[in-house]
Amino acid sequence: MKVIKDNYHKSNDESNITCDYCGSELKFEESDVYYGEYGLGKIECPLCGRANNVDGYEIKLTQDNVNYPEHYYHFYETEDSDLQIDERINQEVKECIDYLLTHDDEYFYYVEGKYFVLVYRPDDVGFNVVVSKDFYTTFVEK
Numbered sequence: 001m002k003v004i005k006d007n008y009h010k011s012n013d014e015s016n017i018t019c020d021y022c023g024s025e026l027k028f029e030e031s032d033v034y035y036g037e038y039g040l041g042k043i044e045c046p047l048c049g050r051a052n053n054v055d056g057y058e059i060k061l062t063q064d065n066v067n068y069p070e071h072y073y074h075f076y077e078t079e080d081s082d083l084q085i086d087e088r089i090n091q092e093v094k095e096c097i098d099y100l101l102t103h104d105d106e107y108f109y110y111v112e113g114k115y116f117v118l119v120y121r122p123d124d125v126g127f128n129v130v131v132s133k134d135f136y137t138t139f140v141e142k
């Protein structure tokens with residue numbers, strides 16, 4: 001006889017997880033864990049290749065240990081067409097400039113998950129505009 005799934009010897013071991021993507025049950029060791037975006041612990045499913053978050057594993061990112069690109073969340077997947085995104089970016093650039101024309105802030109930015117708009121004033125003559133449709137972000141503690 002061969003046991004397919006052992007529900008009798010239920011362990012409280014947190015080293016068992018179910019892949020969020022393909023549903024496979026996985027057992028992992030600490031050495032399988034790596035640290036991804038925002039310092040969250042992850043394991044890669046050996047079957048579907050997708051990364052799963054692992055509860056209880058997290059590192060605090062600081063200026064000394066933060067590393068690009070592994071500790072950054074990469075915004076790039078989108079179901080919207082480039083044209084729809086371009087329209088929204090044009091609108092956001094206008095709104096950022098409108099804001100800076102009526103406020104004294106050094107910069108203003110807009111993030112919508114799929115794109116990033118940053119407008120800042122290097123001098124009194126005008127504004128520098130930075131747009132990215134593919135960007136990375138993380139959080140570093142002081």
Ligand SMILES: [Zn+2]
Pocket residue numbers: 019020021022023024045046047048049050
């Ligand atoms: Zn999987």
